[in-house]
Amino acid sequence: MSKQPAINDRAQQILKILIERYIREGEPVGSRAIVDGCGLSLSSATVRNVMSELEDLGLLKSPHTSAGRIPTTRGYRFFIDSLLTMTPLSEEKLKDFAKELDPVQDSKALVASASQLISRITHLTGLVTLPRQEKLILRQLEFLPLSQRRVLVILVVNEREVQNRILELPREFSRTELQMAAHYLNRYIGKDLYKVRNELLAGLKTTKEKMDDLMQGVIDILDTQPQEKDYVVCGQNNLFNQTEDHDVKKLHSLFEAFNEKRDLLQILEHCLQADGVQIFLGGESGCDVLNDYSLITAPYSVGGKPVGVLGVIGSARMPYDQVIPVVDVTAKILSSALNQN
């Protein structure tokens, strides 16, 4: 962490005006524009001097000599950390949001809704990780015979996560056999899925061999159960609007990154540790694809424990004052919706 440079009030004010204008207009801002735009009783020459200092401090840069100046990544960082004045959400909108996240769904669907909601509101790309399930507790396990050799396995985990799988068995199992097997497995209800799996595996040879095929099927299901980390993206297309038109390549590689997931997951994972809203400026990491983009995240939690991250990704030139409150609030709404389970 580089320590905050000492900047006097006037310089801060000018920096703020400049960045706000740049975010609004998207073009380099000159000294003249700053004096004109707002009621500063300063000459453009003075502003020029200040801008020059700000450039020396690494907060601004100019694309070329005769253009105005634009913020550097450090400039954005300082702006966000020290200069930003938020635009809070209206009560009304807040209620609208809450209505959209219907808690009567499983957690994956809920998370997808949140991603969609936040994308639509901010006109950016929504990004929400699936909730990390620390414990996978077996709640229920049932066999439903479908046909001679086909059995539907129903697995209820934790509160409301239901999984089905159809087992294709090498021989026919009678209804009573299935009931016996279910009864046998009932002893594991309330236990951790992983433990269940291991104990089943250990007991595989000691139980009646006739059941082995069925048990092996169950173990297979348990094995593929621990859903790997993942996230739901919504509104990728919004990125088209912000792209400064020339850098199609950049857009492409960002889209690829969404597909790859690996890199983004790592970053999101990192945000899970943080407490509140977290702002990740693409330029701050070495990560090339994220250059010129910003990621705003907030963790959401179940039972007081953070289990996932919700956020948006968009051009570094986004209206932070509006986006940040939205991310913040949506994370809270998502948390409360998940807690109603």
Next chain:
Amino acid sequence: MSKQPAINDRAQQILKILIERYIREGEPVGSRAIVDGCGLSLSSATVRNVMSELEDLGLLKSPHTSAGRIPTTRGYRFFIDSLLTMTPLSEEKLKDFAKELDPVQDSKALVASASQLISRITHLTGLVTLPRQEKLILRQLEFLPLSQRRVLVILVVNEREVQNRILELPREFSRTELQMAAHYLNRYIGKDLYKVRNELLAGLKTTKEKMDDLMQGVIDILDTQPQEKDYVVCGQNNLFNQTEDHDVKKLHSLFEAFNEKRDLLQILEHCLQADGVQIFLGGESGCDVLNDYSLITAPYSVGGKPVGVLGVIGSARMPYDQVIPVVDVTAKILSSALNQN
């Protein structure tokens, strides 16, 4: 249908060479290039005359006076219908494909695999509609109590489509009550879902009122059951590679079209009627977004009846000779995988 223009063999040969080269290189082809490229014992002047005729017939056009010529939509159409020589798949690859479509999944997962497979092979965008389920036959309906007021409803439809829903009930239902309800509903097994729904609705007031809440829940589930038409897209990002770089707008609107789904579904629906591989040239419809793109589709079937469409979408400049066999074969593999249910 405009009737096929009369073109002599030489002209056809030249047209073929030209289009093949244009597909390969992506740049307007001149008379010189055609003579040089392949062992035609003709002068460029002769070729020029022929090209001029082909232009008069509306099969070619030139971007400007001093560029070569490129195919028009009609040119592509003639090429595909009359001049194309397919490159069949090797046995080996064919087997690889078949392996990838594991029939032990529900139909939605299978269709998604097919979309992914075809996208990866062709480097285009895969597009597969979900199988249309003409009949939705109730195979099984079970209630699983989760907690006091929460009941998991398990619905098995047709061969292997399983749906779960958690019902949040206004009062507690005992285990025996649930069993009674299940028993009551068992009479509907083997019937069409829609009929079940209507009969349940009709009987709602005549049965014991105590059951009404539960039955209402089941009806709700049945109501939302008929999955609306939908498709699975894979490899949208491949479109980035083909875009002739300048038309970002076009790419954007195409991506939007994928999201909207409506228009594309209509086109795909139309392809379901056709018998084998169907080629849809974007320029042939009025549809603006699809201009300069081609859609190659083939229907797939269950029990001899076509139930869905599989295809790829990509630049009109795609290697049809390779893509068409792949689409054809994949549709057949998907059909056979679905029929193993």
Next chain:
DNA sequence: TTTAGCACTCTTCTTTATAGATTGCTAAAG
């Protein structure tokens, strides 16, 4: 009917010129 030759057209690339924006510096003013 085919072909060689050539003028013509149009794009693309390079060069040159011009106008406009913004800065940095200097010297004067507060």
Next chain:
DNA sequence: CTTTAGCAATCTATAAAGAAGAGTGCTAAA
């Protein structure tokens, strides 16, 4: 010591002009 007016210098963006190259269409001859 800070602020400001003024001005030369720098660089972009745009247009205009010229040169090179590609490909065509036409004409006349084979």
